[in-house]
Amino acid sequence: MLKKLFNWLDERLGLTSIYNVVLDRKVPKVNWFFTLGSASLFLFLMQGVTGILLTVYYVPTPDHAYDSIQYIMNGVTFGWLIRGIHHWGATLMVLVVFLHMLRTFYFGAYKYPREITWLTGVILLLSTLGMGFTGYLLPWNQRSYWATTVGTEIPGTVPFFGQFLTNVLRGGSDLSALTLSRFFSVHIWFLPAVILGTIGIHLYLIIRIGISHIPDKDD
Amino acid sequence: MSKSPNLNRREFVTLVSTVVGSVMTAIVGIPAIGYILSPSLRTKKTDAWIPLGKLENYPVNQPTLFTFTRSITTGWEKTVNSYGVFVVRKSDTEIEVLSNVCTHLSCRVNWNEEKQEYICPCHDGRFNIDGKVDSGPPPRPLDQYEYKIENGDLFIHLKES
Structure with a gap:
């Protein structure tokens, strides 16, 4: 019965050929360093799921942001767990994505024909850092407030239009409700959209070209 | 070659992936149900x-x-x-x-x-x-x-x- 159902779906969706192309690929002999990309993807999905759950209670306004997080931590069943995973997952994701970049660099995996995979990877690394930067403000506590004050001050040192950059980031000359809401928006809409699209290209290229082998003496 | 009674490599990897995947889904999935429902079930007196x-x-x-x-x-x-x-x-x-x-x-x-x-x-x-x-x-x-x-x-x- 199940077999029949599967065959019916397979005939229409091509599940077997998707499996063959995506998962049953030929891979060279590799080691554990080659799992860092999958680990990054897993962490991204985890951040996505827990992040969606956090928006159920989080409110991105200065008068309620802090209290709503206190409520998540103390008032909601398992709120501490969902936020804890998101909090630690964020740090872990920056670390893992960075290690993934180092592996690609040291193994020379960015070379022909994988330059575009590398370039999309650069976008993904920077977007991950952007997620960290924007997410840091959202708890709206002393640490996040002053960290963002400093972080948005840094582009201000750019000659001629530095002040303009700072004001664009802050949505005005000071940190305000506008800063919080635009950071929130970038954190849950703009950057996730960029990351999702770029992951699509990144994975397509990996499936299309295959992964590189560990460089040996002849390389 | 007759089939070995032990798990082969492919079966082992499939089993481990399934178990680990299920455990991780459960770790997030089950608390998520409580997370979403808990304020609705709280009765104000x-x-x-x-x-x-x-x-x-x-x-x-x-x-x-x-x-x-x-x-x-x-x-x-x-x-x-x-x-x-x-x-x-x-x-x-x-x-x-x-x-x-x-x-x-x-x-x-x-x-x-x-x-x-x-x-x-x-x-x-x-x-x-x-x-x-x-x-x-x-x-x-x-x-x-x-x-x-x-x-x-x-x-x-x-x-x-």
Whole structure:
């Protein structure tokens, strides 16, 4: 019965050929360093799921942001767990994505024909850092407030239009409700959209070209 | 080569992936259910006697609206809920205290002096002076509050669960 159902779906969706192309690929002999990309993807999905759950209670306004997080931590069943995973997952994701970049660099995996995979990877690394930067403000506590004050001050040192950059980031000359809401928006809409699209290209290229082998003496 | 009774490499990897995947899904998935549902399952408990002032202030046979507010904390916000009750004094000691919440879909009813009816503005539900349904969609009479009179002061029992 199940077999029949599967065959019916397979005939229409091509599940077997998707499996063959995506998962049953030929891979060279590799080691554990080659799992860092999958680990990054897993962490991204985890951040996505827990992040969606956090928006159920989080409110991105200065008068309620802090209290709503206190409520998540103390008032909601398992709120501490969902936020804890998101909090630690964020740090872990920056670390893992960075290690993934180092592996690609040291193994020379960015070379022909994988330059575009590398370039999309650069976008993904920077977007991950952007997620960290924007997410840091959202708890709206002393640490996040002053960290963002400093972080948005840094582009201000750019000659001629530095002040303009700072004001664009802050949505005005000071940190305000506008800063919080635009950071929130970038954190849950703009950057996730960029990351999702770029992951699509990144994975397509990996499936299309295959992964590189560990460089040996002849390389 | 006959099939080995032990797991082969592929079977082992499939098994480990399935088990680890299920465990991780459960670690996030099961708490997520509690996370989403917990505030909905929390019951607020109100059990208080609300003072409505001197009984003699309420005219006989004339439904009089008394309003009061109570503040509650929901999630991260303190909100003020408004309540309205109609006090109908039948005689010197006998009274009725009716909720102004329509039993149809919870709109607030008003007393219409001319028609001598409580009329709900939403779907034209009508109740007589004792709260019995005259016409319209309401399924049952207006709710009554338990009351007590102490030293000429009227109190009603506000109970919510």
